[in-house]
Each structure stands twice: as structure tokens, then as C-alpha cells.
Amino acid sequence: MKHKYNHKEIEAKWQARWDKDRIYTPDISAAKNPFYNLWMFPYPSAEGLHAGHAFASTGSDVFGRFMRMHGHDVFQPIGYDSFGIHSENYAIKVGEAPSVMLQRTTVNYERQLRSLGHGYDWTRTVTTSHPDYYVWTQWLFVQLFKSGLAYRREASVNWCPSCKTVLADEQVIDGKCERCGTVVEKKSLAQWFFRITDYADRLLDNLDGIEWTEKVKQAQKQWIGRAEGLSIHFAVQNSTPISVWTRYWETIFGATFLVVSPEYLIEHFSSVASAESLRYAQHALEKTADERRTSKEKTGEDTGIRATNPVTQEVIPVWVADYVIEGVGTGAVMGVPSHDTRDFDFAKKYGLALVQVISYPDPEINEAVKSGNRASEQPGTLMNSGEFNGLDSAQEGKDQMRAWLIKQGLSEVTTHYHLRDWLISRQRYWGAPIPMIYCETCAKNEKGWLTENESLLHKNHDDWGAAGWYPVSEDDLPVLLPDVEDYKPKGDGRGPLASHKDFYETTCPACGGAATRETDVCDTFLDSSWYFLRYPSTDSVTNKTEPFDAKVTKEWLPVNLYFGGAEHSVLHLMYARFVTQVLFDLKHVPFEEPFPHFYAHGLMIKDGAKMSKSRGNVVNPDTYIDKFGADTMRLYLMFMGPMDGSPDFRDTGIEGMERFTNRVWDLMQTYDRGVHPEDVTKVISKMHQTVKKVTEGMHVFHYNTAIASIMEYVNTLKEVRPGDSTDAWNDALKTLTLLLAPFAPHLSDEVWHTLLRNDHTVHTTTWPLFDESLIVNDTVTIAIQVNGKLRSQIVIPSAEGLNESFVVEKARADEATQKWVTHDPKKTIFVPNKLVNFVI
């Protein structure tokens, strides 16, 4: 090979040139054909981007470039999700202020992202920890508060003893902190919540109308967890009735006891329950959620309370047990040992009654339920709930049973959700201060913003914690996060800002008296719940007075393609949808769904394992870009496998791709060389075939097969004999350059200008079209099968490919075939242009 691609020189040159010519900076207000191409913005970690980020961001960039070559005004912004525990924890570790560390890490991120040659619009970036941005995060909080969707209540919440802050349910993975992996504890604190549960139905139902991978939709559906069941009321002697919630109401005849959660017992029956059971409940509350979750053995205590089964009129005992979880259902369950394995275990251990279902009150229902209820037919046999669920024949009985229970006034239909309200407060420093003010005087007078004003959306809220609370006036935003020395979390349930009088001392917006600011800060997921709205408006003249420009937003949103990791299925994506729906209801945006098309890319692995610092298998893209160049790196990343897979990064693989890059570069030097007249058809046919395959691959993010067909094309061109058909050859190389442009943007633009002698960038040049009719070659190979097994092949002129009698006759005449087909076949199958199958 004579010529080698000099990546260092060429890539630096083009990155500077693109910047200067602003080819990735669309005219936001005048764009005719907008395409908003968004990659989930990273949090700028101290370690910088790893190869997995490069894989994902390149996948997004390739598509943006593809769209740009289709005449779209592609807007591809980038920014930093810079607030949050992750950044702060690292700052604490290295003993540096988060804001100081951030300056260094963002510079590094920008350098890395630029070195990959991505087509970002660097004139419109977003940094969530900048006051210009978080002023609007605080504004958003105020809107939610005024809508009645933000409220404050004392609650038992997830507490991470290492991060020393509370966490949202979504941020607890297997009982551990999503950020640091520490086992999460329960703690009772007064906290701000968002009423995302108000939007549960819409969040669920809208999923049907958006183009997301099934996997991610399923994850959201499960997380929302809508389930219809019945609330059934059990009268309690000398006390308030107990309501249980169940989806298996037809088993109520077998309910021989009730079990309540420790929380339930203390809240409702502390005066009537047995001392032993109360002690048990108190003790149970001290256990961590994880301890309760993982203990196999069920424990409990008889409360001494007696309830009545509303259907059988049987008096049954009420027990307390920590396997019943507060917040699931009503916190009380009916124990049906004949139908549920957990109830069976419990009943067995404590000697509770186990009764089989003997009869039903209505003969018709009796029959219907019985038909699906094997337990009733085989007394003494335990039927577990799983087995019962699988029986379709029981459905009709269940439906009738429900109608009967409701008619008798014993129960009502209740829908339960797994989704909980979004806990926003963080007792930390590095976040947007929650823009609320508490006035003790007003609180005493039962006054507060929500008691004096009508909320905008959530009308029938109970005013938990509303007294005394006022939002910071929008004119006074932002509430600036002060620079403080002692930003470390103290762990006493209050954030570091609570030690700073000059921060929290203020005056009441209502009465003018002394008041205090909220000292907790917002969850980082609030920062990222609306950032996509900000990008197109960053340079708008109105951005000092509005979070985003209405006209620009109407033009550019919702996001055309959102590219990101599936690990955000139930966190970021759910929050962003919720916030967008609220903004829609408040008429700030004209759409309900921010990401009508979300593509979930896979997670890159290295040596068969997930990349992680502890495994020591994190691939830093810098070394590879330095050694092989961004284009070779990009090509390799995209060639490893489909975007939704989990490709394994291997050094030998990128070396192979370097050979390809050099082969292409070498081939490009032959521009004007020409092609042998006898090879012209071959070249043209392969060219159109390649354009077709690449184009199709791009649309479905199968970049690996797109690159594979480009490789085939290059292999073909290398075999072609030189000659005097210059146009055909030059056309072939021109097409090759265009097809490579999204993957290898630097090399392509260099070739495009210096060798192919164009004076405009390749990246806004129109993507090549293919002509199906030109893909056809002079000849076509027909496979010959005998009884479905391949036995021979024949080559025939393409013109005869559809001619059945011609092809079959040729096939019968084939020597190898005659060995297998000795007499007339029973049947002959002919597939045009493909094969002939003789059945003998």
C-alpha cells in the first residue's frame, strides 16, 4: 500500500474547519426542515468519557449526519448534567469544591467529544449547575407548587447513610443506593414530593402512541404498575374497620385471618392491640427495608384484635407481620392459606385455620368459580395462587363474584399503582436550592400560598404541609447556591445550607415577617427533566425572561430522535415525560410527549464483562483516537455489532479497521484512473446495491451491516481492472465517499475536497440514491435443490431469471443435477432469480 491516512493532521484540520464554517450550527429561527437529534447529555465525571459513551454518542452522531445529508437542518446539541450527588461525592473524595472540579471535567469532556468528530452545535450548550439554567429549574418547581403538584409531608423515606440524603424509590436498586451501592435505610423526614401519581394513567396510556422499544415501554408499564382490584372491608370489634385490597377477591371465602403491616398497626390500633404485637411492630420498623425483604422466614404476632369476614360472617384474628409492606395495597391483607403459598406458610407456622372453599352464596357463581377452583373439588389439596391465576375458566366466575361483592356493598373497585409520588428533596449541597420560603407566623394562622390561592391543576389536594409555605417570587429567582466551605453532608437530616444563616434567613412574601428558606436542594433528575426544552432557546433573546421560547419550541420540539441508554427507562424518561405533561397542561408546550421516538442503545462490554472501574476494564477512547484516529475508532465502534446489542471491545478489532481505513484512503488516490469497459456494469451494479444496503441499514441503526456492505464494495472496486471509463470510476469513488461520510467524517471531507476536487463540505451534500433496475447483473446464479437440499448451481443470463421453463430446462440439463434427478420429478418448485427445487 502506497498511501496511508494521516489521521492526526487531517482530523485536526477538519475539526477546525467545521467550527469556522459553522456547518453544525443551524439557523434555529429560519430552518426549513428541522431535525432535533438528541443524545442524553452526560454528567461530567472526573474520569471522562469511556468507550461506551463513545459508542453511544457516535451512534447518535451517525444518524444526525445521515439526516443532514437528507436535507434536514439538523440540530444536535450537547451539555452537562453537572449537578448531583455523583459529582459531589467525587468532589468530596478529592477534597475539591464541586464547582471548581466541574470546570476541569467539562473542559475534558468537550475535548473528548470534539476529538470524536461529532457534529454538535457548540454554540448552544447547557450546564445544569449554571444559574442561567437552574433559575428555570427553580421556576419549574414553583409552577409545580402553584399547580398543587408539589407538596410537603413527613414520610418514611429511603435514606442512604453513605450519601447522607434521601432517595426517590426509583433510585433504590435492590435495596441499595443507585449512586453508591450502600444499603438504604428508612428514615422519617419532612420532604417535598411531586404528584407524579396524578399522571400515572396518562404516563401509561400514552406509551401506546410513541415509538419506543418494547423493552423500555414494558419497564415503564411495570414501574407504573396499574392494577385493578377490590377493596374489601372487614368490620373490627370496637374499632375502625380494616380494608384490604386484592386482585383475587374470589378467594375471600377462604380468608381465615387478616395481616396488617407494622406501620398499619401502630397508626390505627395502638390503643387496642396487644402489647406483644405492638412491641413486635416497633421492632420490625427498626429493620431496614433490605432486611425485611430478604428474610425468608415469616414472623408475626397476634394483635388480639378480631375482625369479621363479611361474606362468611366468621370471626377471624388480626395478626401483624413484617412481610406485609406499608404502601403496597392498603397495608393490610386477608390471609387465605388455601389459595396463597405465603399465607399457607404463615398459617402453618402459627397454627391458623385453613378452610377450603365449601360453597358460594349464589348457586350460579358457585358453579362458575368452582369450575376454575380445583381446591374446592379436592378438599385438602393446596392450590397455590400461581396455578389459580393461569386458569382462564375462573375468569367468568371472578367477574360475577366482583359484581356480587359490589352489589352487597362489601367492597368497591380500586385501582392501585406501583408508582409513588416523586421525592424531590435532597439534604445535599450540589443542586438547585428548592425555591420555597417557610413563615412560622403564617403557619400558625393556617396561611400559605395554597390556602390563599387556587391551585392551577391539582384541585382536590389535601393541604399536607401547605400552611406557612410560599414559593419564592419569580422575580427573585434564582435562589443562588452560595459558595460554602462546609458543603459535605452532615447526616442529621438537614442539608449543608441549613448551617448558613445568610442563606436561609429571609422575609415572608406574604406578611413581611421573618421567615426561612427551604435548605434542601432539588433531585438532579429535575434538572434533566426539561433540558431538551432549553437547548434550542439558549441563544434566544427571550431566554432571560422565559425558560424556552414558544415559537422556537413549536418549531423544533418534540425531539425527533432521542438516543440513549435503556438504564434510564424508569428514571429520567419517566420524569421527563411527567414534567412535559405538566407543562402541556399549563399550556407552556404544545405536546404531551417529549420523545416520540426514543432509541435505546446497548451497553458496551469489554472482555465479556460490563465496563467498570473495579474490574479495571474501562476503555479510554483517548488512547485509541490518538493511535488510530477518530474515523477508525468510529468505524470500529459502529462495526462491532448492531446499536442495540452489547458489543465487546477488542484491540485487534480496531487494528483490522485501521487496515480498512488505509485501504480506502489508498483507493481514493486512484480518482480519474478509470475502469475497464468490461467491468463497468459490475461497478455500477455493486454501487447501487451498496447504496441500497447502506441506506436501509442506517434507518434501523444496523450500522454494522451498513459498514460491512461498504467493505464489500471496496473489495469489489479493488478487483476492478483499470481502463478508460473515467466517469464510471469517479462516480463509484464519489458514492463511496458519501456513504462513508457519516462514519468517517474527517477522511470523507478530506477526500471530497482534495482528491475529488469539491469546494463544499461533503456533510451537507445529498445522500446518494439507488436505482433498483441497475442493481441487476449480467448473469444470475440459480440454486438447484433436490428435495430441499442444495445439489448444484447454474449461471444463467439475468434476462432469463423469471423464465420458469428456461430455468427448469437448464437445471435438468445440469450434469450434477442429473445424478440426483434420474426420472421426472413429482413436483418442481421455481423461485424466480433464486432457485429450482425438484421433489422426487
Add this chain to the structure above:
RNA sequence: GCCGAUGUGGUGGAAUGGUAGACACGCACGCCUUAAGAGCGUGUGGGAGCAAUCCCGUGUGGGUUCGAGUCCCACCUUCGGCACCA
């Protein structure tokens, strides 16, 4: 337990029901070179055979079909999500 995926050479991975393993990596041999590297060329699913060629092969077992990696039924593996969910 429930939900969703997944399973193809030594490896990454290709295949609108129609020639399984495209394209690469790796490996082997050869050319070039004083040599190494780079580059170029040839071969490379398993088995039998000097060879032409034949047999077997897409997690397992059945089925549909002229023809199944692909469709249907049952099961297994691995990976993700949810979960003492009442």
C-alpha cells in the same frame, strides 16, 4: 414467581420461509523482506476422502412446509426489568 429479550464457527456477528456462516477478527500457509513489522495472496463450521464428492450441522424435543436459523407447540440456557404486589 411474573414480564421482556436471547441462544448461529475459535471470536464479533450476517441471513424479506429459498444456496447458513455475509463482513470482519483470529489462525495457518505462501509472496515480499537480510530479518522483524507492515503490506499483499490463498485457505479456514465439524467429520470422511488423494480427490471429485458425501454425511452432519443455527440451545433441546416435536410439528407445519417442496424447503425452517427464520413459522407453530413444549422445554432448557443466559441476560435485563419487576417482585413477600396481597
